[in-house]
Amino acid sequence: MKLKTFTLSLASLASLSLLVACSQRAQQVQQPAAQQQTQQTQQSQPAASSSTQNSNQAATSSSQNTVTAQPTNIDGTYTGQDDGDRITLVVTGTTGTWTELESDGDQKVKQVTFDATNQRMIIGDDAKIYTVNGNQIVVDDMDRDPSDQIVLSK
Template sequence: MKLTKIVSFTTVAALGLFLAACANTTNQAAPASSSSSALAASSSSTTTSSSTAASSASAAPATATQSGELDGTYKGRDEEDEVTLVITGTSGTWTQVEPDGEQEIKQVTIDPTNQRIIIGDDTERYFLEGNQLTIEDISEVDVDDTIVLTKQ
């Protein structure tokens, strides 16, 4: 009988220790998950902030077309003349062929920050939408002198 009481007491004591250990682990787990939740929330807001910053940075170039986006050959018409514009980086050539076959070639310089294109001695404004490059004469305000070229 004495042995049964010792075994029962030991069993109850072991069970008590086990329950105490489980309760202690649960209490420790809660703060750990709270701090990991806080860490996850902090990490999430950091990720969101950096995503927002990245999207803001990538949106900035859209307002001022970068010259690399312009690289290529564009063709179109300026009144009755055929125009070919070849751009590489911030420079290029403007070739204008008149109906009688006379050809005029001008050097081109691109200012992507201000969306300006200098063709020979003339400074124009340009806009790029998809494969359409629109060039507007900024010196003549009253006249609608716009040329639309298509990327080849």
């Protein structure tokens, strides 16, 4: 009885090994066809990618033409109004001070740093966007809501 079970187990193992071997062989036959198809697709992609690169370069160069370079030397004293508060911005290089004189006489002074490359200024802990227009600095919130815009003049 044990010999019969052993022989049956051995036959099952041999059948399973044969199935695995045939399965691997079938995969090897299918892979070259798939690889050939992939190579054909890859060969046709360079033409498509070069046209995409050309359109990306055109878009990049046209968008670069619309960006106006901001002056790097904006030193000076700028003043303006924000919701009834008198604002004085004193700029020296890439730093400065932002002074708010409130209508009740309270005064708040905050340190300012400028990043001309990204047109950002940090007032205290607040990040703002700024643009320079002649003798004016226009300060916007990051969402560029026109109602929050502050115009400061030299």
